[in-house]
Amino acid sequence: MVSAKVIRGFLFASVCFLVSNGAVKAAGGVPVPQQDWTFSGVFGTFDRGELQRGFQVYKEVCAGCHSLNYISFRNLTDLGFKEEEIKVIAKEYEVEDGPNNDGDMFTRTAIPSDTWPAPYPNDNAARAGNNGALPPDLSLMVDARVGGADYLYALLSGYHEAPEGQEVAEGMYYNAYYPGHQIAMPSPLVDDGVEYGDGTKATINQQARDVSAFLAWATEPNMEQRKRMGVKVLIFLIVMTGLFYVSKRRIWADVH
Amino acid sequence: MSEPKFNNSLVRWIDHRLPIFTFMHHEMHEYPTPKNLNYWWNFGSLAGIVLVIMIMSGIVLAMHYTAHVDHAFQSVERIMRDVNYGWLVRYIHANGASFFFIVVYIHIFRGLYYGSYKAPRELLWMLGVVILILMMATAFMGYVLPWGQMSFWGATVITNLFSAIPLVGESIVTLLWGGFSVDNPTLNRFYALHYLLPFVIVGVVVLHIVALHRFGSNNPLGIDVRGNQDTISFHPYYTVKDAFGLGVFLILLSAVVFFLPNSMGHPDNYIPANPMVTPAHIVPEWYFLPFYAILRAVPDKLFGVLAMFAAIGVLFILPWLDRSPVRSATFRPIYKIMFWVFLVDCVALTWLGAKPAEGIYVVLSRLCTAYYFFHFIILLPALSIFETPKSLPKSISKPVLDPDGGGGGMIAVPAAPREKA
Numbered sequence: 217m218v219s220a221k222v223i224r225g226f227l228f229a230s231v232c233f234l235v236s237n238g239a240v241k242a243a244g245g246v247p248v249p250q251q252d253w254t255f256s257g258v259f260g261t262f263d264r265g266e267l268q269r270g271f272q273v274y275k276e277v278c279a280g281c282h283s284l285n286y287i288s289f290r291n292l293t294d295l296g297f298k299e300e301e302i303k304v305i306a307k308e309y310e311v312e313d314g315p316n317n318d319g320d321m322f323t324r325t326a327i328p329s330d331t332w333p334a335p336y337p338n339d340n341a342a343r344a345g346n347n348g349a350l351p352p353d354l355s356l357m358v359d360a361r362v363g364g365a366d367y368l369y370a371l372l373s374g375y376h377e378a379p380e381g382q383e384v385a386e387g388m389y390y391n392a393y394y395p396g397h398q399i400a401m402p403s404p405l406v407d408d409g410v411e412y413g414d415g416t417k418a419t420i421n422q423q424a425r426d427v428s429a430f431l432a433w434a435t436e437p438n439m440e441q442r443k444r445m446g447v448k449v450l451i452f453l454i455v456m457t458g459l460f461y462v463s464k465r466r467i468w469a470d471v472h
Numbered sequence: 473m474s475e476p477k478f479n480n481s482l483v484r485w486i487d488h489r490l491p492i493f494t495f496m497h498h499e500m501h502e503y504p505t506p507k508n509l510n511y512w513w514n515f516g517s518l519a520g521i522v523l524v525i526m527i528m529s530g531i532v533l534a535m536h537y538t539a540h541v542d543h544a545f546q547s548v549e550r551i552m553r554d555v556n557y558g559w560l561v562r563y564i565h566a567n568g569a570s571f572f573f574i575v576v577y578i579h580i581f582r583g584l585y586y587g588s589y590k591a592p593r594e595l596l597w598m599l600g601v602v603i604l605i606l607m608m609a610t611a612f613m614g615y616v617l618p619w620g621q622m623s624f625w626g627a628t629v630i631t632n633l634f635s636a637i638p639l640v641g642e643s644i645v646t647l648l649w650g651g652f653s654v655d656n657p658t659l660n661r662f663y664a665l666h667y668l669l670p671f672v673i674v675g676v677v678v679l680h681i682v683a684l685h686r687f688g689s690n691n692p693l694g695i696d697v698r699g700n701q702d703t704i705s706f707h708p709y710y711t712v713k714d715a716f717g718l719g720v721f722l723i724l725l726s727a728v729v730f731f732l733p734n735s736m737g738h739p740d741n742y743i744p745a746n747p748m749v750t751p752a753h754i755v756p757e758w759y760f761l762p763f764y765a766i767l768r769a770v771p772d773k774l775f776g777v778l779a780m781f782a783a784i785g786v787l788f789i790l791p792w793l794d795r796s797p798v799r800s801a802t803f804r805p806i807y808k809i810m811f812w813v814f815l816v817d818c819v820a821l822t823w824l825g826a827k828p829a830e831g832i833y834v835v836l837s838r839l840c841t842a843y844y845f846f847h848f849i850i851l852l853p854a855l856s857i858f859e860t861p862k863s864l865p866k867s868i869s870k871p872v873l874d875p876d877g878g879g880g881g882m883i884a885v886p887a888a889p890r891e892k893a
């Protein structure tokens with residue numbers, strides 16, 4: 217049947233295209249091992265417990281150097297926090313506001329609608345505090361790196377002694393997965409560097425995993441909505457296309 | 473042609489004064505279409521629908537987008553996070569652009585295979601090439617708008633190409649940039665043009681369709697329609713067939729939009745533009761890769777740019793390069809093989825365009841580029857002389873071979889334009 221052949225051809229071409237595209241991307245850095253994430257796949261969803269632990273790692277470890285500009289306190293409802301809890305979290309922070317009626321800037325405690333406060337007032341201050349290297353904003357990190365969450369996990373758990381013969385410059389650290397293997401970020405994670413409220417053991421790998429999942433959420437807070445809607449849209453379209461196909465066969469039955 | 477009868481009196485009243493309903497009846501309902509079109513003929517109407525999808529999603533994006541170097545990246549992220557269903561609109565627009573090119577490239581290769589560019593459809597074909605060029609300009613400028621790293625560096629690399637033109641090159645680049653580097657004025661003019669060009673495309677599409685409806689569609693046999701027995705009315709036969717094709721297309725588009733929305737984009741474009749940091753590899757969008765490969769295959773900058781433009785320009789003169797009177801590759805044994813070789817060459821160029829310009833890739837790019845031009849400039853004119861086509865069927869409804877037919881010369885009867893209503 218012509219139709220089936222054509223469609224199969226088109227599907228095949230699309231798949232080839234997607235695959236070849238993926239290969240191009242992998243050509244950039246070191247290949248990273250694939251992890252099993254709850255949020256990958258068509259029906260993937262975030263694990264709230266994992267997100268909350270990851271948030272804790274970000275808040276207690278990464279936030280000292282990295283901003284998270286596109287996330288507001290109020291977004292934390294997605295992680296399963298109650299509004300009251302979010303108000304409490306926000307209260308721990310001071311943000312600058314103003315100018316007031318006298319024209320002066322002032323500081324006040326944060327409220328849920330504020331964005332996450334950045335650790336440094338500007339890029340220059342951030343560089344000055346980090347040996348000249350700029351800790352990038354983490355809000356889009358999972359989409360902004362080849363390999364996404366797999367790469368983040370590999371990076372954060374990939375600090376080792378430099379292998380024999382590998383020079384590591386002053387103020388740099390050896391990392392198995394960072395392109396070029398020399399990164400200006402010292403290994404941020406240590407075993408039991410945080411104490412998880414749910415009793416999970418805070419190994420380096422566990423923290424790396426949790427914070428990578430958290431950053432996947434921060435990169436695309438709408439991911440669950442997207443996939444849920446996608447399943448419905450696809451079911452609808454497949455039924456609709458099936459009906460079109462049947463109509464087509466009926467209408468064309470008399471054409472010879 | 474039958475005069476349509478309208479039941480609704482308001483429709484009759486309007487149509488008497490402004491015959492748009494009669495026009496629509498003739499061009500979209502009764503419009504006689506060869507009855508043997510295969511599914512490759514779906515891609516024309518599909519391209520038109522994708523254009524509409526792009527314009528609709530684009531206008532919604534434009535309501536929330538800010539064309540300023542300090543705000544563009546952030547405004548796109550606001551669309552993704554804070555605008556209701558903004559992520560959906562943007563993913564449709566960004567992936568829709570890729571699908572637009574897939575559809576149009578298939579549409580073009582359909583034309584190459586079945587000789588749809590040959591008389592009397594040369595202008596129809598050339599208008600199509602104009603659409604392709606406008607699409608490329610539009611997509612290129614659209615990709616600059618989110619102002620990520622690839623936006624910025626892609627724009628820098630591509631606009632810099634024009635500096636290779638002798639005498640006026642530098643001035644052209646300054647004009648494109650609106651200054652001395654890719655900066656805010658560049659972003660603003662690209663946004664203005666990105667909003668404008670799709671509507672110019674709509675205009676050219678209208679001309680494309682006017683030219684199409686003059687002689688009607690070509691068909692897989694590549695022979696002219698001989699009479700009513702060869703055609704069926706557009707509606708309901710092709711409307712329902714196109715609807716089915718659209719359904720399949722939407723399934724594929726949705727699969728990507730909802731489940732792999734960033735698979736066709738580059739991760740670096742999620743890093744805000746930074747003129748001080750050059751990405752390790754600057755790669756254009758996949759649909760530019762064959763042309764990018766041709767550009768880099770030529771060692772000289774000016775000639776590289778010329779070759780890149782010539783790669784598209786040669787399509788304009790294709791109807792005069794391929795002089796074979798037989799349209800469809802079905803009846804051209806050698807051309808049929810060479811068509812597939814050419815397709816493989818184009819796929820290879822796409823692949824090479826994404827590879828670093830070093831080592832074996834340079835050699836392969838040069839070979840593939842040479843073959844690209846060889847196909848058009850030497851092979852097609854030569855085939856027109858040396859190839860012996862198979863004998864053609866007498867008509868679409870009687871696809872039996874003509875016993876006296878020896879090939880060639882059989883299209884002697886010129887195609888008749890559709891009669892005026």
Ligand code: HEM
Binds near residue numbers: 527562671673
């Ligand atoms: C021929 C049709 C069109 C094509 C091929 C096209 C292509 C593109 C591409 C490739 C992008 C970059 C997407 C990304 O990576 O984020 C883009 C962005 C954009 N386009 Fe279009 N576009 C078309 C029509 C339009 C129209 C008609 C409008 C407005 C009326 C529009 C408005 C925008 C805006 C505001 C953006 C920036 C937002 C964003 O990057 O997502 N586009 N376009």
